[in-house]
Amino acid sequence: MSSRAAKKEVRRAQWEAKQKSSAKPALYAHPIPGNIVKVPQDLIKLACKLSLTSGSFIDTKFYAYSRRSAAGKVYKPKAIYANSYILRAKSPNYFEPLLQGGYGGYCAKGPLSGDFPSSFPSECEGEGYDSDSDLEDDGEDDASGDRKSKGTSASEESGSSWTHADPSPSHGEKGKDPEEPKDTEPDAKEEGNDDDFFDSVTTGNVRLMRNFAYPTWNAFMYYLYTEDVEFSLLKSQTQKPKSSEAARNEATTVVAPQCSPKSMYRLAHELGLEDLMKRAKDDIRTKLSTxxxxxxxxxxxxxxxxxxxxxxxxxxxxxxxxxxxxxxxxxxxxxxxxxxxxxxxxxxxxxxxxxxxxxxxxxxxxxxxxxxxxxxxxxxxxxxxxxxxxxxxxxxx
CATH class of the missing domain: 1.20.58 (Methane Monooxygenase Hydroxylase; Chain G, domain 1)
Incomplete structure (x- = not known):
């Protein structure tokens, strides 16, 4: 066995041992006090304080579908990164079980810089999404092969290969059956620095949100951080295409990312968030016209x-x-x-x-x-x- 192959085996053994012994990401290990103040600014400060000792502020990665094909399938999952401490503090009854693999669905643990896990479905049936959802709809002439290529390269990221996935599909969900989990060996960031890859800072929980579109979940994460929410026009309203310059400017300002008020209302209704439901409903009311x-x-x-x-x-x-x-x-x-x-x-x-x-x-x-x-x-x-x-x-x- 060559020295390079030997080092490879050592790295694999170290990685496997770490997967067996490691429990939760550093931030997730912190319990949420019952009397915690849920003011967004204070929560962010507390999360920053905890990250000084844990070494990680982002410990959770969500994926949500962003497009819908002419055949009604949803695909092209995109990543959203989050701090689990803030999520659990803001809505413990929902996020505590969600981040521990509850509610069925697909949940895994691995490098947050990794690609979309191969054991997660890159597309599924679009049932449950309303006609005015945040999904981008394809034209009728989109080819299925093009959809497939978009879906399987959904992460649109570079970085280390996915290393470990443990999906737990729900019996109540429809979609592709998961592939068998693959023990794909990670490549070290640098040949001579094996320890960097195994740093716990690089790993975290990865969760696929099948029931909510990417813009909806992205806006919801921002709302939990700031209590700010920005709603887009209804599809029944006259809309002007957004210029690329406007999109770039929006991405670099503190204005909340936009989402459909209908999609956010559905999410808030499902999670029992009365204030967010009211805000979405009030926005829909302002957009009604003759x-x-x-x-x-x-x-x-x-x-x-x-x-x-x-x-x-x-x-x-x-x-x-x-x-x-x-x-x-x-x-x-x-x-x-x-x-x-x-x-x-x-x-x-x-x-x-x-x-x-x-x-x-x-x-x-x-x-x-x-x-x-x-x-x-x-x-x-x-x-x-x-x-x-x-x-x-x-x-x-």
Whole structure:
């Protein structure tokens, strides 16, 4: 055996011994006191203080998908780095189990500078992502081979090879079956400095967030650090493409990274974060207009959350009644049977709201008696609603 091969075997033995004996990353080993102050500035100061002795401020790496193919698959996972102490202090009930491999999914331990673990799925089914999610959608003509190449090179980073992965897939998730974990031997950063690679500072927890898009999770991490959140426009609003210069400037300022208010609302709802839910909901409210109210009312996002539905119906009845009454019947006629079934609750509540508003104003009788728009629209909409209910019963029979 050559001297180089012998050194290689020694490094491997050292690495394997370290993997067996090491427990958690240095920062994660610190318990969170029950009376800890959760003010962002104080938490960051405390995390900095702890890093002076642990030697590491970043000890956790998340991956989240950033794109969606025309076939509905999500792919191209991108990395987000974080300090686990701050996360656990801000939301212990969620992050304590998450960072210990809870909730199923894919979790591993390895070098934070490594590539996307080969045992993690580079793409999976996009079920659960709303139409207005933060995922970037491909064009219809994107080739599957191109998607594959994008997905497998998702880390877009240089650095040491992935060294250890221990995925724990959830029974409730769909996607690719994980490959067998590979004991890929790490290459030393320098031939003559074996100890550098095995420094615990370079290792940490790596977690794949399958249910949240990259911009959403990235913005959420920033929110936990600062309590600042910046929301992008809804897809139903007129949007101007962002210039490359604007994107560069945004990356080098303290302005929070943007994400969809719908995507953040879904995340906050799932994690039970009431303040963040309210901020996302309030932002959605400010972005409603007569131009997009019908689009939003019949979106897949609205039907999932009662308070979002009620807020939008209130806006429709009070701020956009004329637009809604003139356009709802035609809109409903253009819905597919599946979308009509899905939107029965929204339609029913909307008609009740329009009827209540109009009754207060004495408008139903006057308009219906003279063949007016509102009365005719409500009558026609009720007829369409009955058809939707009948269709629903037929499907469920």
């Amino acid at each position: 131009d997009n109210i019908l689009t939003e009312l019949f979106s897949s996002f609205t039907v999932k959350y009662d308070d979002i539905r009620d807020m939008q119906i209130e806006y429709a009845c009070q701020e956009a009644k004329d637009v809604v009454t003139n356009g709802i019947y035609e809109w409903m006629q253009n819905l597919s049977p599946q979308d009509l079934k899905r939107s029965v609750g929204v339609i029913s509540s909307l008609i009740q709201g329009l009827g209540a508003t109009s009754t207060k104003q004495g408008a139903i009788r006057s308009n219906a008696g003279s063949g007016g728009t509102l009365g005719a629209t409500v009558v026609a909409a009720i007829g369409t609603l009955e058809k939707a209910k009948s269709y629903t019963l037929t499907l469920e029979a």
